[in-house]
Amino acid sequence: MRIESEQAFQRFVAQARKRSSARSREVLVCCGTGCLANGSAKVAEALAAELAKRGSDVPVATFTKRTGCHGFCERGPLVVLQPQGVLYTRVKPRDAAEIVEKSVIGGEVISRLVYKDPASGQRIPGYAEVPFYQRQTRVAMRNIGRIDPADIEDAVAHGAYAGLAKALFTMTPEQVIEEIEVAGLRGRGGAGFPTARKWRSCRAATGDRKFVVCNGDEGDPGAFKDRSIMEGDPHSVIEGMVIGAYAVGAHEGFIYVRDEYPLAVVHLTLALEQARARGLLGANILGTGFDFDIRISRGGGAFVCGESSALMRSLEGKVGEPRAKYVHATERGLFDLPTVLNNVETWADVGAILARGGAWFASMGTAKSKGTKAFSLVGKVKNTGLIELPMGTTLREIIYGIGGGVLGDRPFKAVQTGGPSGGCVPESLLDLPVDYEKLTEAGSMMGSGGMIVMDDRTCMVEVARYFLQFLTEESCGKCIPCREGLHQMLAIFEDLVAGRGKSGDIEKIERLARGMQLGSLCELGKSAPNPVLSTLRYFRSEYEAHIERRACPAGICRELTAYEIVETACNGCHACFKVCPVGAITGKIKELHVIHHDTCISCGACFDVCPTQAIRTFPKKELAERGVA
Amino acid sequence: MSAAHAADPKPLEAILGAYPAEEASLIQILQDVHRAYNYLPCDVLATVAKTLGVPLAKVYSVGTFYKAFSLQPQGRTIVKVCTGTACHIRGAAQLVDELQRKLGIKPGETTPDMGFTVKTVNCVGACAMAPVLIVGETYHGNAKAAKLDTYLAAGEADDAD
Numbered sequence: 001m002r003i004e005s006e007q008a009f010q011r012f013v014a015q016a017r018k019r020s021s022a023r024s025r026e027v028l029v030c031c032g033t034g035c036l037a038n039g040s041a042k043v044a045e046a047l048a049a050e051l052a053k054r055g056s057d058v059p060v061a062t063f064t065k066r067t068g069c070h071g072f073c074e075r076g077p078l079v080v081l082q083p084q085g086v087l088y089t090r091v092k093p094r095d096a097a098e099i100v101e102k103s104v105i106g107g108e109v110i111s112r113l114v115y116k117d118p119a120s121g122q123r124i125p126g127y128a129e130v131p132f133y134q135r136q137t138r139v140a141m142r143n144i145g146r147i148d149p150a151d152i153e154d155a156v157a158h159g160a161y162a163g164l165a166k167a168l169f170t171m172t173p174e175q176v177i178e179e180i181e182v183a184g185l186r187g188r189g190g191a192g193f194p195t196a197r198k199w200r201s202c203r204a205a206t207g208d209r210k211f212v213v214c215n216g217d218e219g220d221p222g223a224f225k226d227r228s229i230m231e232g233d234p235h236s237v238i239e240g241m242v243i244g245a246y247a248v249g250a251h252e253g254f255i256y257v258r259d260e261y262p263l264a265v266v267h268l269t270l271a272l273e274q275a276r277a278r279g280l281l282g283a284n285i286l287g288t289g290f291d292f293d294i295r296i297s298r299g300g301g302a303f304v305c306g307e308s309s310a311l312m313r314s315l316e317g318k319v320g321e322p323r324a325k326y327v328h329a330t331e332r333g334l335f336d337l338p339t340v341l342n343n344v345e346t347w348a349d350v351g352a353i354l355a356r357g358g359a360w361f362a363s364m365g366t367a368k369s370k371g372t373k374a375f376s377l378v379g380k381v382k383n384t385g386l387i388e389l390p391m392g393t394t395l396r397e398i399i400y401g402i403g404g405g406v407l408g409d410r411p412f413k414a415v416q417t418g419g420p421s422g423g424c425v426p427e428s429l430l431d432l433p434v435d436y437e438k439l440t441e442a443g444s445m446m447g448s449g450g451m452i453v454m455d456d457r458t459c460m461v462e463v464a465r466y467f468l469q470f471l472t473e474e475s476c477g478k479c480i481p482c483r484e485g486l487h488q489m490l491a492i493f494e495d496l497v498a499g500r501g502k503s504g505d506i507e508k509i510e511r512l513a514r515g516m517q518l519g520s521l522c523e524l525g526k527s528a529p530n531p532v533l534s535t536l537r538y539f540r541s542e543y544e545a546h547i548e549r550r551a552c553p554a555g556i557c558r559e560l561t562a563y564e565i566v567e568t569a570c571n572g573c574h575a576c577f578k579v580c581p582v583g584a585i586t587g588k589i590k591e592l593h594v595i596h597h598d599t600c601i602s603c604g605a606c607f608d609v610c611p612t613q614a615i616r617t618f619p620k621k622e623l624a625e626r627g628v629a
Numbered sequence: 630m631s632a633a634h635a636a637d638p639k640p641l642e643a644i645l646g647a648y649p650a651e652e653a654s655l656i657q658i659l660q661d662v663h664r665a666y667n668y669l670p671c672d673v674l675a676t677v678a679k680t681l682g683v684p685l686a687k688v689y690s691v692g693t694f695y696k697a698f699s700l701q702p703q704g705r706t707i708v709k710v711c712t713g714t715a716c717h718i719r720g721a722a723q724l725v726d727e728l729q730r731k732l733g734i735k736p737g738e739t740t741p742d743m744g745f746t747v748k749t750v751n752c753v754g755a756c757a758m759a760p761v762l763i764v765g766e767t768y769h770g771n772a773k774a775a776k777l778d779t780y781l782a783a784g785e786a787d788d789a790d
Contacts, residue, residue, distance in 0.1 A: 033754065033755050033768065034755050034757050034758050037755055037758050037761065037768035037769065037770040038758070038770055073757030073758060074757050074758075218754065219751065219752070220752070221712075221714040221715070221716075221717075221751055221752035222713055222714040222752065222756050223754070224752075224754035224755065224756055224757075227754040258754075259660070259695075259696075259697045260752070260753050260754065297656075297657065298656075298657065298660055299695075299697075300656050300691075300694070300695025300696070300697045300698065301695050301750075302694060302695050302696060303751060316653050317652040317653040317656050317657075317683075317691070318652070318655075318691065319690050319694045320694065376756055378714075378756035378757055378759060379714070379715050379718055379719070379759075380718065380719075384715075384756070385757050386757075416714060450714070450756070452714045452718065452756075458718055463718070466714070466717055467714075473751075474751070476694075578775065579775050581723070581726070581727055581730065581774060581775075601726075603722075603723055603726065604720075604723075605720075605723060605774065608720070
């Protein structure tokens with residue numbers, strides 16, 4: 001049934017809401033990639049089977065609903081019981097019978113499955129009361145975890161396409177752009193370009209054929225907000241794109257999705273079909289005479305394609321090499337025609353801004369960075385997962401308030417933001433309010449919202465080497481400063497971590513970095529030195545230790561680090577013996593264990609499992625002093 | 630190229646029929662070809678080039694530029710180690726080392742019996758579960774080097790189904 005008028009749309013919404021409230025009892029099972037990896041599909045099956053089996057006992061009709069990512073991946077598989085709002089974590093298929101018996105039928109809370117707050121040690125049954133969720137404000141992720149991404153009616157019952165209806169039925173394209181301007185929306189892919197300015201420039205560009213593109217090539221390692229949005233609420237992306245197309249006067253759209261995100265492709269494809277069938281996409285949208293359709297294009301697995309001009313070449317079927325940007329994509333983009341390209345999260349914000357007003361969005365955030373921002377909080381932090389917060393929230397609030405602090409209560413060292421284009425922010429800047437400007441001032445950048453927490457067991461020289469290796473592999477090779485600069489810099493870093501650093505290396509790195517910043521064609525090359533420069537800025541002493549003392553202060557670089565067991569602390573639990581991949585540890589249960597340096601490969605597996613912290617690192621060169629070969 | 634090595638043309642016909650014969654379809658077609666043949670066979674690339682009217686050299690450049698494509702036949706089970714930042718600092722290198730010890734191959738290589746191909750991938754977006762190992766279609770979160778045998782055995786069993 002296609003919707004062809006405002007009244008028909010309102011009827012559709014009312015009908016969807018009615019169906020939704022009839023399902024007053026819902027068992028939501030998170031089926032995002034994280035929870036699926038933990039076996040949530042089997043949990044959903046077990047719950048559905050158990051409900052079907054007990055059908056006659058269940059007091060009210062109860063549905064098992066597979067949702068997108070709730071964000072709290074670390075505690076998955078997650079199950080939420082509605083309307084009570086009870087959150088169960090780490091649910092196993094064998095818990096299904098008990099959940100149906102006690103909670104669905106009996107209305108009891110099963111204490112064993114409830115989240116235990118590591119800070120207070122208390123069990124918190126309510127989804128909304130868990131600190132991880134309590135401190136968040138969700139706009140782009142407003143419906144993720146609440147709706148079934150494979151069911152458009154469920155999405156509409158939760159407000160999807162209300163912004164589109166308002167734009168098409170009551171606003172001119174210019175008014176839509178004004179609303180986005182009032183909201184102060186800036187690109188969520190990381191660069192932070194004002195969205196309204198981009199749209200206005202494309203609207204003004206000459207030509208009848210224009211394109212709207214969604215950048216879903218979320219390549220920054222450590223970032224997965226776009227994956228979760230495309231998987232968990234594909235309609236928010238589609239709605240935003242239709243509004244954007246209406247504003248700029250485009251009739252064709254593309255969603256470019258990373259090859260590594262198969263579930264996102266499945267959910268987007270389904271959502272596009274359902275939107276088309278309802279007249280929310282395709283010819284004569286909502287009966288207003290406006291035509292716009294979207295195609296999905298799967299990426300080929302190249303990081304550089306996250307760069308907008310490279311992405312457009314890839315859409316054209318070509319090798320993903322960027323272009324110089326003296327001509328804007330809004331004038332000559334895809335197929336050399338005017339194109340608006342925005343990130344997944346930017347598109348997801350658009351519908352909410354239109355529905356609730358630009359002023360509402362702009363009431364959150366800082367002076368220049370408005371609204372909320374999604375982050376993936378990962379690495380050495382207790383509560384890993386996906387979060388969304390008003391701009392300007394401090395790093396301390398994010399890492400300690402929501403994240404619960406550093407894993408194992410180890411000392412905090414740095415947080416990496418902005419992926420390979422960003423940098424590492426040290427402990428002294430933990431009170432930094434997070435927005436575009438503040439992160440750039442700190443030598444990092446917003447990027448696509450990955451926040452990787454690092455503890456004292458992270459070597460900053462090695463982290464910089466890691467990003468250089470990543471970028472060396474991913475540089476497209478078109479321009480020399482990026483291709484050769486990365487290659488040379490990586491060679492220096494490989495020497496540094498292997499204890500072959502020379503005095504003068506740091507200065508050489510700084511010279512190379514300047515050349516790359518000035519001479520590279522695209523942002524990949526220009527920003528490539530950021531991880532190096534930010535670690536040099538805040539952790540220069542670690543570089544000096546590698547060069548001058550041939551030592552890795554964090555005890556990570558294998559060539560520079562040896563391991564030993566502290567006799568007084570070893571309780572003979574045998575855990576290290578079991579994990580050693582090369583059999584370098586000997587010892588009987590309940591007796592002192594010993595690491596044999598001739599076979600040890602310094603992988604650190606024993607260090608990570610030792611329950612009594614009996615394993616200690618020391619500079620490898622001391623082995624020679626002790627007379628060990 | 631000898632006829633003995635020529636790939637079955639049937640899947641290719643269906644793939645080519647599904648897209649407009651223009652350069653913009655190239656990457657999508659190569660992705661389907663890769664899925665159907667498990668790699669990009671040389672003679673298939675020649676047919677694709679001819680059908681789309683794109684020079685073979687250009688098809689080759691696209692086929693070698695993107696990581697999703699391989700010009701070599703792949704193992705029956707693909708083992709991917711995520712080496713994104715979160716996985717890196719939570720021990721992805723140990724997984725790569727242990728795979729190398731167990732299977733005798735480095736990332737990018739295939740075991741001689743064509744059982745496994747090992748790859749590293751730059752972030753699969755499951756960072757909260759780091760480190761992540763993907764055997765076939767199955768994601769293993771918080772993967773441990775000591776449990777590799779279990780992961781690999783399950784992958785082989787899936788493959789036999």
